[in-house]
Amino acid sequence: TQLLEQSPQFLSIQEGENLTVYCNSSSVFSSLQWYRQEPGEGPVLLVTVVTGGEVKKLKRLTFQFGDARKDSSLHITAAQPGDTGLYLCAGAGPGGSNYKLTFGKGTLLTVNP
């Protein structure tokens, strides 16, 4: 059973376009993190959201945590080729454990120049 569903799985866009990717679950998470991974490298943390309804901005990236803490979205404005990568969401828990993160399968984003 996949606890975190990410959509779309693949996204190919032109430089300058806007995009939104989604991370959904039927479970409540105490926190949710977004990572970006480049080929042949380990994922790198972008942001952590903790409070339901929370919105965080990181330059052109906007992250939102759903009110019920079951879902999250990542919006990128004016995408650039450097944004290309695999975007992974990861939830702490469920069940109260914060030793482990459950990862989604990711959205593979390609931004064409």
Next chain:
Amino acid sequence: SQTIHQWPATLVQPVGSPLSLECTVEGTSNPNLYWYRQAAGRGLQLLFYSVGIGQISSEVPQNLSASRPQDRQFILSSKKLLLSDSGFYLCAWSVSRGRVLFRKLFFGSGTQLSVL
């Protein structure tokens, strides 16, 4: 500053051969340590995690084992590799002390294992 080292970067092994992947963390003490596997560049599957020396929790039954002989050393092993063990293996660490609401994971650069 903290760093995590994982080696080798790539490994090609025949079916039935043993495996040993090593991960070490510098610049912190008593970290939580993790082994993840990623198939075909997609989602990460947690294999093992450790909250202390000699303490290993296994998440999925499999052909692999893990050990933590020292505080900042985490080893992934197999006695006999299977074709299905191929994948991208990632070691990670997180802070363990104090009351935290969430755990940031810091990943190594991974080992691409091909079992032929």
